[in-house]
Amino acid sequence: MNLVRRPGWAPVVLSYATFVLVGLSAGVAGVLIPAQIADYRIDEATIGITFFTTSAGYLAAGATAGALLHRVHVRMALVVGAVFYAAGAFAMAVRPSFAILVAVQLLVGYGTGILESILNVFLAELPDSTTLLNRLHAFFGVGALLGPLLAAWMLQYTSWTAVWLVLGVLCLPLAAGFLLAYPRRAPAAEHAGAERPRGVFLEAVRTRAVVLGSLFLIVYVGLEIGVGTWAFTYLVKEHGEPDVVAGYTVSGYWLGLTLGRFLISPLATRAGMSAASMATACLLGVTGASALLWAVPTASLATAGFVLLGFFLGPLFPTAMAVTPQLVPQRLMATAIGVMNGLSLLGGSFLPWLAGWMAQHVGIWTLLPFALTLSVVQLAVWRLLVARTPAPAIATPGG
CATH class of the missing domain: 1.20.1250.20 (MFS general substrate transporter like domains)
Structure with missing residues (x-):
């Protein structure tokens, strides 16, 4: 049984837009590292700690995505992912202490992992799944290509925190779109x-x-x-x-x-x-x-x-x-x-x-x-x- 037999175009387009955001997030990271190192007066090895906490959040998402989907179905699972991602983005936007910066990577990693996992599950159960999933991940590439350009342009006029503020704001309409466009009821397959x-x-x-x-x-x-x-x-x-x-x-x-x-x-x-x-x-x-x-x-x-x-x-x-x-x-x-x-x-x-x-x-x-x-x-x-x-x-x- 498919998760959604006739999803319409809106959920698919929202899926693609979400992966553009995920790609943007990945693309800006490398460009922002020098600014973060200068801001916190740390070295490359120390900023590297953030990679481990992001990875920990991502791995936690992979381990819990199935259970989350079974409990709250596609629509609310995506909202959960968006909330975690936006919370982490806004926390970084206020320029927290370095210890908190490290900690909030867990939120970004978990939110990103949930969004990716749930959307992969959603599209994998649709007709033309291989084409849809290839396009989904292609839009990640679009975001990854645009991310460095966005970050480099913004850093000419403002601080690295503003980049994360923009990413957090971009996540909000996606969360609203999940509530409006995705099915309100959970199909039986999600509860297996x-x-x-x-x-x-x-x-x-x-x-x-x-x-x-x-x-x-x-x-x-x-x-x-x-x-x-x-x-x-x-x-x-x-x-x-x-x-x-x-x-x-x-x-x-x-x-x-x-x-x-x-x-x-x-x-x-x-x-x-x-x-x-x-x-x-x-x-x-x-x-x-x-x-x-x-x-x-x-x-x-x-x-x-x-x-x-x-x-x-x-x-x-x-x-x-x-x-x-x-x-x-x-x-x-x-x-x-x-x-x-x-x-x-x-x-x-x-x-x-x-x-x-x-x-x-x-x-x-x-x-x-x-x-x-x-x-x-x-x-x-x-x-x-x-x-x-x-x-x-x-x-x-x-x-």
Whole structure:
């Protein structure tokens, strides 16, 4: 049973707008760090504490999203996420002490995690789920591209706190939209297992598909963020590219990722490919682009290679979310997506750190074999994930 059979256009548009906000939030963070360091008179290691509290909130959201959805259904679960996010944003907007700044990252992380998990669950149960989810995550990319521009422009005229004030204000109409546009009643599917949410969580984390899906997303996010974080350093140190050119190349990588989410799924639908086949083709593209970058390390090919790498990476995360309803029982679906979404952040924290450690102790050239290794691991885990599922059970990208 679908969570919502005929949602209309408003909930879907609100989903996309919410992911633009989440992308904006991610995009402004790096630009604001120098201003925060100067304001609080701290160093890079100290400001890094905020990354851990944000991650803790995000992981807590992944662990509790399923139970929250069972208790209060989609509409109110999204309101809860928006309230937590806005509370954290407004708390930072008043320039709290550094200890409180660290603490309120829990609110932002939890609110972001709830919004992401619930919207992934909501769209995963709709017709054309793979296309819808790819567009959803593409709009995250739109926000991530615009976020640094917004923050850099605002910092010319005001303080870093004003940026968070704007983000908090932008969240308020979304919360109102959730109340108006999403269904008021909870479908029966949302209540499956509601009387024993802890049991559902434990069953989900022991399920083979959830374990493999979480591992796949951990590796995926580690690869995506690891390359995005260290590509600039690689291009400058290995190829001697000017900072401006290297910066444009990294922007091209993120633009490629966003375009891949907008374009590949519709093209796969026209070709009659299943979601699993589309993801496999993208994984082969990721592996090929990584191998090309390593085997032919010239500056001109590096730019094209990074754009291609981003393009083929783009659909993988949303497609994994889209096939989850076909891989786990209905009663576990919401919790499974929440757990997978939450644990993916582990890859985004540890694997980019590992890439940086190797760059420091071995050399930045290790970024490309690092990317190639992770791409091969991704492909292997994906094949294990879908191997025991009959082909017809994996929906086509268009449905």
